Amino acid sequence: MKIKSERDFWSGLMFLVVGIVFAVGATNYSMGTSARPGPGYFPLLLSIILAILGAIVLFKSLTIETEGGDPIGKIAWRPLLITVGSIVLFGVLLPRLGMIITIPILIVAVSFAGDEFKWRGVLIAAVVLTFFSWVIFVWGLKLTIPMWPSFLGS
Incomplete structure (x- = not known):
């Protein structure tokens, strides 16, 4: 599969990995319930949302063609x-x-x-x-x- 946007590919991959790592880390805390969320509830939800957004950006980088491939410049x-x-x-x-x-x-x-x-x-x-x-x-x-x-x- 060809990467059609290098910038979107790497940022999507980063969001996906960070989301998964933090979601796994959040499972070490008590979840509670929706009515009485515990300390792990909010971080888990944010991590899942971040991972989903990362997957969407990653998918977009592999399917939607961008002009010039959107290369990544030098690191600031x-x-x-x-x-x-x-x-x-x-x-x-x-x-x-x-x-x-x-x-x-x-x-x-x-x-x-x-x-x-x-x-x-x-x-x-x-x-x-x-x-x-x-x-x-x-x-x-x-x-x-x-x-x-x-x-x-x-």
């Missing part, structure tokens, strides 16, 4: 490394500096991965995302996330 290493490094930095800093400081650091750091960097937009995004993270995770879901640096004794 700089944005990839900055994004992964920023996420690692977030994981290291969150317990030490708290959410109020760590999320803006994450937003500023990951903003350097793009081609267009404007301080005004980055700072607005940092404030808005920090506020909504607090609303969703701390206020709404009542998760125990450190808000302020640990050395302040909060």
Whole structure:
């Protein structure tokens, strides 16, 4: 079978594999019921949806002809490394500096991965995302996330 869109083939394969791996991992948690979902219910559903979408994209890459075969270009290493490094930095800093400081650091750091960097937009995004993270995770879901640096004794 001939690959008619290289880009769709590899992205579909990636979604399919990631969906299957996470679905298998989600089975280690309690599923609960539809009325009272357990911790594995939502991840399992998202994993299945991701795998189905991956299969659809993969099927499309093998059946629908694209002009020039949609080749994959070179890997954008700089944005990839900055994004992964920023996420690692977030994981290291969150317990030490708290959410109020760590999320803006994450937003500023990951903003350097793009081609267009404007301080005004980055700072607005940092404030808005920090506020909504607090609303969703701390206020709404009542998760125990450190808000302020640990050395302040909060």
